[in-house]
Amino acid sequence: MNEQTDIRSLFEPRGVAVIGASSNPAKIGYKIVENMIASGYQGEIYPINPKGGEILGRPVLKSVVDAAGPVDMAVITIPAQFVYGAAEECAQAGVKNLVVITSGFSEVGDAEEEKRLVEFSRQHGMRVLGPNIFGIYSAAAAMDATFGPGGILPGHVAIVTQSGALGIAMIGKTAAESLGLSALVSIGNKSDLDEADVLGYLAEDDATKVILLYIEGVKNGDRLAAMLKQITKRKHVVVIKSGRSKRGAMAAASHTGSLAGADDIFDSVMRQCGVLRATSVQEAFNWARFLADAPLPPGPNAVIITNGGGIGVLATDACELYNVNLYDDQPKLRETFKGVMPDFGSSKNPVDLTEQAAVDDYAQALDAVRTSPEMHACLALYCETALFDTEQFASLLRRQYARFRGKKPIVFSLFGGEKIEATTQTLRKEGIPVFADVYEAVSSLGALYQSWRNLGREEDVLDEPTFDVEAIRAVLQSARADGRSFLLADEASNVAELLGISMPRSTVARNLEEAVSAAEDIGYPVVMKVVSKDIIHKSDAGGVALDLENREEVIDAFQAIMRSCRAYKADAAIEGVEVAEMVKAGVETILGARQDASFGPTVMFGLGGIYVEVMKDVAFRAAPVSNKEALNMISEIRSYPLLLGVRGEKRKDIESVVQVATTLGHLVNVCREISDIEVNPLVVYDHGNGAKALDVRILLGEDKGVNPS
Numbered sequence: 001m002n003e004q005t006d007i008r009s010l011f012e013p014r015g016v017a018v019i020g021a022s023s024n025p026a027k028i029g030y031k032i033v034e035n036m037i038a039s040g041y042q043g044e045i046y047p048i049n050p051k052g053g054e055i056l057g058r059p060v061l062k063s064v065v066d067a068a069g070p071v072d073m074a075v076i077t078i079p080a081q082f083v084y085g086a087a088e089e090c091a092q093a094g095v096k097n098l099v100v101i102t103s104g105f106s107e108v109g110d111a112e113e114e115k116r117l118v119e120f121s122r123q124h125g126m127r128v129l130g131p132n133i134f135g136i137y138s139a140a141a142a143m144d145a146t147f148g149p150g151g152i153l154p155g156h157v158a159i160v161t162q163s164g165a166l167g168i169a170m171i172g173k174t175a176a177e178s179l180g181l182s183a184l185v186s187i188g189n190k191s192d193l194d195e196a197d198v199l200g201y202l203a204e205d206d207a208t209k210v211i212l213l214y215i216e217g218v219k220n221g222d223r224l225a226a227m228l229k230q231i232t233k234r235k236h237v238v239v240i241k242s243g244r245s246k247r248g249a250m251a252a253a254s255h256t257g258s259l260a261g262a263d264d265i266f267d268s269v270m271r272q273c274g275v276l277r278a279t280s281v282q283e284a285f286n287w288a289r290f291l292a293d294a295p296l297p298p299g300p301n302a303v304i305i306t307n308g309g310g311i312g313v314l315a316t317d318a319c320e321l322y323n324v325n326l327y328d329d330q331p332k333l334r335e336t337f338k339g340v341m342p343d344f345g346s347s348k349n350p351v352d353l354t355e356q357a358a359v360d361d362y363a364q365a366l367d368a369v370r371t372s373p374e375m376h377a378c379l380a381l382y383c384e385t386a387l388f389d390t391e392q393f394a395s396l397l398r399r400q401y402a403r404f405r406g407k408k409p410i411v412f413s414l415f416g417g418e419k420i421e422a423t424t425q426t427l428r429k430e431g432i433p434v435f436a437d438v439y440e441a442v443s444s445l446g447a448l449y450q451s452w453r454n455l456g457r458e459e460d461v462l463d464e465p466t467f468d469v470e471a472i473r474a475v476l477q478s479a480r481a482d483g484r485s486f487l488l489a490d491e492a493s494n495v496a497e498l499l500g501i502s503m504p505r506s507t508v509a510r511n512l513e514e515a516v517s518a519a520e521d522i523g524y525p526v527v528m529k530v531v532s533k534d535i536i537h538k539s540d541a542g543g544v545a546l547d548l549e550n551r552e553e554v555i556d557a558f559q560a561i562m563r564s565c566r567a568y569k570a571d572a573a574i575e576g577v578e579v580a581e582m583v584k585a586g587v588e589t590i591l592g593a594r595q596d597a598s599f600g601p602t603v604m605f606g607l608g609g610i611y612v613e614v615m616k617d618v619a620f621r622a623a624p625v626s627n628k629e630a631l632n633m634i635s636e637i638r639s640y641p642l643l644l645g646v647r648g649e650k651r652k653d654i655e656s657v658v659q660v661a662t663t664l665g666h667l668v669n670v671c672r673e674i675s676d677i678e679v680n681p682l683v684v685y686d687h688g689n690g691a692k693a694l695d696v697r698i699l700l701g702e703d704k705g706v707n708p709s
């Protein structure tokens with residue numbers, strides 16, 4: 001079910017059957033035929049209904065096998081219990097894709113029937129979209145095979161949605177906002193085709209410039225991530241995911257029958273893949289519309305032109321929030337704008353033309369930004385004034401937008417009364433990026449810049465793992481053979497050693513001589529701990545000695561430990577003492593890797609102690625990770641400056657953390673039978689002095705096999 005597929009015939013079918021086509025305008029089977037005709041689909045449409053007759057002037061066939069020409073797609077709109085039978089007829093008719101609108105499968109608990117349908121279809125060379133969907137629109141075939149309200153405009157944004165109701169509502173919204181679509185795909189239960197398959201087509205579709213994904217839960221997330229990583233090198237991808245909150249996640253889970261992945265992981269992985277994550281549908285629409293039309297900026301420097309100081313400051317704040325870099329060359333700014341503002345205006349960025357600015361001043365200022373090689377994007381703000389009327393400003397704005405178009409990105413934000421609001425609406429309908437709210441304008445420009453940075457990113461170089469996988473597997477297997485789904489401390493240390501993760505050296509000494517020679521071998525200072533299954537609280541029993549600096553101290557401590565433990569519990573069986581390297585203090589970090597239910601192998605990094613427990617200051621990545629990506633993850637946490645060295649402290653050995661992170665990522669990717677591995681703490685020393693893992697825990701799970709990516 002996961003192999004790459006060519007599903008072009010789903011988007012550009014030569015002929016389409018509508019099984020369950022009805023002459024009753026209240027039925028979905030009618031609406032689909034109506035939309036197919038209205039959208040201008042040029043291929044043959046075959047309405048299918050055992051009753052025969054005619055629908056919207058088209059003859060109705062009793063069965064799909066009666067179709068005279070090729071049927072690449074069959075839209076199925078009959079009750080669930082009849083769908084399998086319809087699929088059998090489709091197989092006979094050589095249909096390539098089933099678009100199953102019908103509800104009543106896995107989303108209500110009937111996963112068996114869904115599986116049966118998919119298995120049959122795949123055996124007969126058919127792919128299944130759905131079930132439980134509202135259909136598919138494809139501009140490439142001028143085909144609206146949905147039961148939505150119709151009126152979809154062709155354009156450059158592709159929407160792929162898991163939610164049906166929201167998807168249908170989006171059709172109305174795209175029309176209201178004049179947002180043109182290249183495709184709209186409802187994926188519903190994702191029984192066979194999922195986001196990744198659909199993305200495979202959209203990646204190659206020239207009309208699609210922006211992809212907007214609405215996701216509720218992720219299945220086969222590693223495959224999705226791999227696909228997204230490739231696409232975002234060439235196209236903008238915006239994602240909205242419901243289930244951010246815990247309650248939301250539960251609602252999403254019960255809604256589609258699939259579990260929403262933990263949001264932090266989703267968020268991190270999307271960032272890793274270069275995907276823009278919107279927080280609301282409105283934001284996603286704003287971005288998608290802007291990105292579909294905006295040229296890529298020729299560089300990082302944006303300039304704000306305003307006639308109001310306050311709104312300029314708001315825009316500056318927003319630029320910081322959305323990571324838009326404001327051009328800062330003061331002499332150049334002064335020279336560029338000195339002719340267009342009164343003496344009391346400010347040519348600092350934001351360039352404040354003041355309330356006295358006339359339309360011509362605006363025009364000159366915008367022309368200056370457009371023609372300056374140092375200025376790469378423009379944010380034009382306007383507060384309603386008494387000096388010139390809104391109409392004049394609207395025509396200036398249209399002219400300027402046309403001049404900027406295809407050269408440099410520009411966004412506008414207008415603030416004022418009723419006339420301004422009406423103008424904003426009119427201009428938006430014309431497809432000009434005008435916003436009532438400054439933050440919305442800047443967030444759109446910020447999205448373009450974020451995507452621009454992703455588009456230009458270098459290919460990630462992944463080093464091959466260097467550890468001995470078979471030797472590690474042997475350790476795991478011996479734990480399994482012992483009936484355990486966890487590794488004992490010495491087994492985990494053994495794995496750590498095989499991975500090249502440095503742990504404190506330690507040996508169990510059975511007598512004083514062995515203790516002394518172990519200490520000499522390890523090097524001072526050392527710690528000693530009693531080894532006895534009868535003594536659980538070693539410190540209480542006086543069974544621990546720290547910071548032993550030399551041979552004499554080891555001898556004294558050994559004797560003291562034996563004495564106190566005997567006094568504590570006379571009949572305790574004492575095997576000896578563990579002599580271990582005394583670990584120096586450093587920055588305590590946590591590194592983990594696990595099989596995530598949605599994304600498969602993932603790695604996690606955080607600072608130890610309160611940083612991870614109280615502040616939840618952690619970052620995630622889909623594994624395996626390159627050195628560069630591991631460093632991105634590490635530098636993403638808020639407490640990262642502690643590793644860089646604060647208040648005169650030296651920079652820590654971040655390279656060692658990167659190395660452990662990449663190693664753990666490779667490990668859980670190669671050994672899918674490891675469900676969790678946690679290195680906690682990994683004590684990181686000054687640059688050049690490495691890091692030491694004090695504890696390594698490994699849990700085993702079910703090996704679900706490697707997902708192809």
Ligand code: COA
Binds near residue numbers: 023080102
């Ligand atoms: N082949 C062709 N036509 C068939 C058929 C078959 N094997 N079996 C029945 N039909 C005909 C019916 O006779 C009917 O035609 P008619 O209006 O001329 O009588 C038509 O197909 C539809 O069947 P009907 O039984 O009337 O079903 P319906 O239209 O009430 O409901 C669904 C069918 C698919 C819409 C419904 O079962 C369903 O799943 N609804 C939810 C859809 C949904 O919300 N999807 C998710 C959106 S996000």
